[in-house]
Amino acid sequence: MPADHFLILTLYALLISVFFALLWRNERRDRAALFVKLFLALVLGALAVAWLMYPFPS
Amino acid sequence: MSESAVPPRSAAAEASRPVASARPGPPPLLAAALAWIFPGLGHFLLGRRGTAALYALIVSATFLLGLSFEGRLYSPEPGQPLTVLATFAVYGAGLLNLAARLLSSNPGGTILSVTYEYGCAFLLTAGLMNLLLMLDAYDIAAGRKS
Numbered sequence: 001m002p003a004d005h006f007l008i009l010t011l012y013a014l015l016i017s018v019f020f021a022l023l024w025r026n027e028r029r030d031r032a033a034l035f036v037k038l039f040l041a042l043v044l045g046a047l048a049v050a051w052l053m054y055p056f057p058s
Numbered sequence: 059m060s061e062s063a064v065p066p067r068s069a070a071a072e073a074s075r076p077v078a079s080a081r082p083g084p085p086p087l088l089a090a091a092l093a094w095i096f097p098g099l100g101h102f103l104l105g106r107r108g109t110a111a112l113y114a115l116i117v118s119a120t121f122l123l124g125l126s127f128e129g130r131l132y133s134p135e136p137g138q139p140l141t142v143l144a145t146f147a148v149y150g151a152g153l154l155n156l157a158a159r160l161l162s163s164n165p166g167g168t169i170l171s172v173t174y175e176y177g178c179a180f181l182l183t184a185g186l187m188n189l190l191l192m193l194d195a196y197d198i199a200a201g202r203k204s
Binding site: 003008011012015016018019022023026 | 109119120123179180183190
């Protein structure tokens with residue numbers, strides 16, 4: 001299976017965000033808002049960590 | 059140190075008390091057990107069919123992606139205490155985990171695969187999500203959550 005790291009990361013963030021939006025909120029509008037927040041936090045947070053780690057190759 | 063009198067219950071404390079007695083429903087333990095057997099089944103029992111279907115889709119997709127990424131279905135190993143926690147997490151996926159162990163040709167995953175770590179993360183996450191669903195179904199059945 002080809003490994004597109006960003007695609008897998010995005011897929012993971014999508015599943016996690018939908019799950020917790022459903023679990024933690026009851027109203028449709030609240031769920032959508034939480035989903036967007038979680039998804040952006042996970043994807044942008046991962047990109048930020050990747051950027052910070054860039055000067056330190058393995 | 060003197061003993062103080064028991065303070066009277068506040069309105070907030072009264073409001074947070076379980077309200078299960080108002081409407082009889084399925085036993086909380088049954089809801090939690092069904093939620094473990096298959097993701098969303100506990101919520102289905104509680105009449106939340108749309109949410110149950112979404113939970114089933116999300117947790118199953120996460121688990122199957124983990125398998126397709128050649129992740130590992132953990133088992134306890136001597137000298138590796140963290141594998142006990144990982145095993146607990148993966149077993150949280152219920153029948154999905156048991157079926158995968160029986161049917162998969164590669165339950166230990168492929169450690170040399172470039173997607174191995176992703177697969178492990180997806181499998182562990184699916185199990186932990188289902189454990190949260192068990193607690194959620196229990197709380198709803200017990201009247202602690204609306």
